[in-house]
Amino acid sequence: MGGALLAARPCVGQVVNSIGEENMKVEQGMKPQPKKAENPYIADLDTETPYFQAIDSAQNYIYSHDWPMAEQWLMKAFREDPDNPNNSLVLSNIATLQRYQGRLADAVKNYSLALDMTPHAVTLLLNRAALYVEMDSIGRAEDDYQRVCELDMYNTEARYSLGVLAIERGDNSRAEDLFNEIKRINSNSGLYHEGMALLHKRKGNYARAAELFTQVIKVQPNAQLLGNRADCYLILKRLNDAEDDIRTALEMAPDDGYLYLLRAKLNKLRFQRDDMNRDIETAVSLGLSRDYIKQSLEE
Numbered sequence: 445m446g447g448a449l450l451a452a453r454p455c456v457g458q459v460v461n462s463i464g465e466e467n468m469k470v471e472q473g474m475k476p477q478p479k480k481a482e483n484p485y486i487a488d489l490d491t492e493t494p495y496f497q498a499i500d501s502a503q504n505y506i507y508s509h510d511w512p513m514a515e516q517w518l519m520k521a522f523r524e525d526p527d528n529p530n531n532s533l534v535l536s537n538i539a540t541l542q543r544y545q546g547r548l549a550d551a552v553k554n555y556s557l558a559l560d561m562t563p564h565a566v567t568l569l570l571n572r573a574a575l576y577v578e579m580d581s582i583g584r585a586e587d588d589y590q591r592v593c594e595l596d597m598y599n600t601e602a603r604y605s606l607g608v609l610a611i612e613r614g615d616n617s618r619a620e621d622l623f624n625e626i627k628r629i630n631s632n633s634g635l636y637h638e639g640m641a642l643l644h645k646r647k648g649n650y651a652r653a654a655e656l657f658t659q660v661i662k663v664q665p666n667a668q669l670l671g672n673r674a675d676c677y678l679i680l681k682r683l684n685d686a687e688d689d690i691r692t693a694l695e696m697a698p699d700d701g702y703l704y705l706l707r708a709k710l711n712k713l714r715f716q717r718d719d720m721n722r723d724i725e726t727a728v729s730l731g732l733s734r735d736y737i738k739q740s741l742e743e
Contacts, residue, residue, distance in 0.1 A: 502517035539571070552576070
């Protein structure tokens with residue numbers, strides 16, 4: 445029952461507002477200081493130029509979640525001024541919009557072009573790494589996360605992601621080392637507790653995993669964390685607690701097929717076969733394979 449790992453971190457790239465000091469190489473002994481852009485979308489632009497006007501139009505479409513139109517306007521900006529030093533940011537955001545639309549190969553291409561322009565941009569490396577994970581290009585993802593660790597000695601997100609990938613390939617010792625690095629960077633980091641919860645879950649220490657998930661949920665609840673804790677509760681036969689977590693998680697993420705699989709497990713344990721079958725069909729409609737569901741229910 446505890447085989448699936450929910451990474452409990454957003455996997456979708458972010459539309460970023462600036463590629464400034466916080467995204468560049470961090471010198472030894474110095475913490476990155478975020479650079480605030482005067483313009484909320486992109487810095488140091490002449491607002492009268494067609495380049496800026498195209499970006500401004502793209503921003504409006506981004507706000508309304510019209511990804512194709514936003515992408516068209518950003519492409520127009522790039523064509524207006526292909527040598528503009530801000531084009532790394534433009535290409536990065538084009539890539540993210542393409543990712544939102546499911547065009548993953550195009551997104552990788554444009555993240556890579558943006559990184560050719562600003563090779564020390566940590567935000568871009570994190571976005572491309574997460575995309576590589578989505579595409580099952582795990583080796584490339586690990587390379588990008590490792591590069592972030594080299595550039596930014598304080599970055600906990602990359603270390604967390606490397607730790608989760610280590611768990612998934614069975615290298616628990618490496619995962620624990622990475623999570624302990626996070627703890628050394630920030631003893632109060634939620635990512636440390638998240639990572640250790642996932643590690644304990646993979647090792648079969650479900651009670652301890654549930655305790656650690658609870659610590660993080662108290663501070664920043666989300667559907668994936670609740671799903672992970674619910675899975676632990678199901679194994680521990682704490683069915684009412686599992687039901688509460690699944691219900692709350694579904695309120696947050698009603699289109700998450702894995703949550704319906706968890707509810708199918710719950711209904712199986714309660715011998716509610718009709719309800720179990722309905723949840724199975726919903727999980728399938730949301731993208732889970734029947735083979736995976738069958739395997740999970742047999743565990």
